[in-house]
Amino acid sequence: MNNIETNAMEMEKVKMFSEKIATVKNELAKDVVGQGEIIDNVIIAIVAGGNVLLEGVPGVGKTRLVRSLGKVLSLPFSRIQFTPDLMPSDVTGTNVVEKDENGRLQTKFRPGPIFANLVLADEINRATPKTQSAMLEVMQEHKVTVANKAYKIKEPFFVLATENPIEQDGTYPLPEAQMDRFMFKLIVNFPSSDDLVDIVKMTQITMAETAQGVLNGDEILAMRALASSVPVAEEVLRYTVNLVSNTHPELENTPSSTKKYVKYGASPRAAQGLITAAKVRALMCGRYNVSYEDIDELARPVLRHRIKVNYTAVNDKLGADDVIGLIIKETKKVR
């Protein structure tokens, strides 16, 4: 195949990207009512290769969304219900002693529920820190080490974790190191009245999930590779870096709002995650370059779980999203 033909195929793939995304969204809409922004961001994270933390009250469709997503993406789905008594080996798997065909005892690794392409870690904040830390390696490196032996997890691999913001008793807040492994933190809000009406109507008919698979893992990987080639202008890159730097109050020239409201800033993973996700978003929007708008739109999902606001912000009734909004406003002035 000559270069011209290769290029033509590549261009065809790029053009098909947004069509495929639209197909995925349409299919998901059959099982999940509303939550358009959540679905967009989840798709972005999956294509970008990131993990997502979903926070919302019970019954807003977090689990249903992830399950439907697994079906639509034709990915083996696994659900882990985290409880305080859950052990790390319950997640990663463990070696068991078995008799072989000759009757001799041998140890065999029995993989845990983590060995799937799409893992739903339900109520992850209920697990003990020890169990939570078991997720760290797999989320970052996509492999599990048991008895000094590493077991690779098949790509694509995503962890979609959920958190219940209401229950505080018997929960263990996720450590910053683990929070940093999530590309996005998405707040699943209570559905609107119209959406709730549709949900009730639909579930009265059937509770079954009717979405069909329209994508597979290889296609997702191909889309990921395609998205990574989206060009980013130097100005946009600098803006992204400035935005993340401006979340650090200890640095010079940071905005006054940062110095006033932020205790800890975001890690460099935030900048990486922003650019990676922005590329996917650009393609989803039918563009072939990253814009400031992509960065601004993805700033809150990427940064809200990575910065820590101080008591001044709490006193002023400002949450992480509000503070991020102020930082964006200040950073925009110099672009």
Place this chain on the structure above:
Amino acid sequence: MSKNFVKIRNRNACARWIKSILLGLTFGLLVGGALLALSKFGIIPLLPIWILPIGAGSAALVWVAAWLILRRTDRAIAKKLDKKFELSERVQTMLEYEKVEGAMYALQREDTEASLAAIPKKKLRIKRLWIYAVAFVLSVATLATAVVIKPKDVSANPGPTPVAFKLEEWQRVGLETLIITVEASEMESPYRENVVQSLREMLEELKVAEMERQMEASVSAAIDEILLEMDKASWVIEFTETLWAGNNKHVRELMKAINYYEWGQGKEWSGYSDKMTNFINSFRHADETKKLEEGEVPDGVKMVAETAEALSLASASLSEGLSTFLSVYELDESDPLYAAFAKLNNLGIASFPQEDGLNHVYGLSALATQLESLGENGTLDDYKALFEGEAKLIRLIDALKKEIYDVLTPQYKNTNVGKNAVTEVCRILSYDRPRFDEPNLAEEEESEGGDQPSIIPPGNPETDNAYGGDEWILDYTKNELVKYGELFSKYEPDALDKARDESNSYTEEQRKAIERYFEILKVGFKEEGETNE
């Protein structure tokens, strides 16, 4: 590079050229028009030939500056396009990766090209070009206006509206009367003739003058000529004022005495010496003569010696002062001042002829001392000689003063005639009178020592309350010098009470004579025929 981007960039460059040229031309025309208008109105002295290069230069400077300021890089153009048309950083990305190969980059370039092509052409037009055009048109109009307006005729409008002048009949009569007055005055020749000539010439010019400025010019010239004559005529006054300003106390005393004469009233020098002499005589001659007849040593002997010494010192100081003045100024014999200096110097010497004259004064002092020590052994002839010597000395000093007065009187008359003439001219023609520098005659210096009483000249009898109140005289009752006013105020009430006391045997005529006598002493002597009322 993207064709559409190149088109836009070229359009941008074209806009830059147009704007900068328009700005330059506008500025140059405004500067040229302003300069032309200002030069036509006479506000700035600028030849029209300079306006063109100045205007062209300003235009060129502004054009270059505007071209540089309006310059934009490709990146800046791209940024502006992305922002203005909400292209989501397409153009910037395209520009940055224009040379990178790959499907994505090719698609991005295509996408950007399509986005740029979709921009309506009217939105790419030069913004606010109409403002530049209007400014240019206004600048052309400014220049055209400046060209069209007529230059101001500066020569036809020399300033404020001139005021007409016509010599009134009463003014002519007043000036002619003044000329006659000056002709009849005692101003010395040739100064008087010169002043009269100046006034006549001024009058003739005023008769034909039609504008106020002509009148002012004639009056100013006449005043300058009169002042010049006054300067020439007052050379001795300058000399005496120099002596007055000197540091010699005795000279100053004499100058004070000289300056306190009465001018313009035709009176003789009613100087200090006459009054003092008369007063002393009224007290002394009778008593002292009687003492002499009775063989007593008069108490005034000592006073005479002191007085003689004081007067001699004053005279000697005058002589010394004159000599010093002459030596300092090194006057030539041909100098007009030399004659006056020499005259006064000789006058001083003449007052004490030869050395004997001075010795005569000192001799008198020595004689007075001897006479005092003689006590009862002194003869009447000795005392008489002493008194005669004192009288002679006083007469000599009076003669000295008179001589000085005779020298100065014409000078003062000359000056005052001149001043009066100038004042009268200014009054008649309502012209601002020049300020004349008057010598400060009222300045009184402090005495250097306590043993030399200062000779205070008499004041103006018509204005002063006391008749020589601060003069020092000898109180014979105590044989000490007291102020005349104090002594007079002590004796006058006592004398008048006694005169008016009906128990005393004074007749009505004697009483009136006494009252009149003290009245005379109080207000001074009058000319024969005048009264003191």
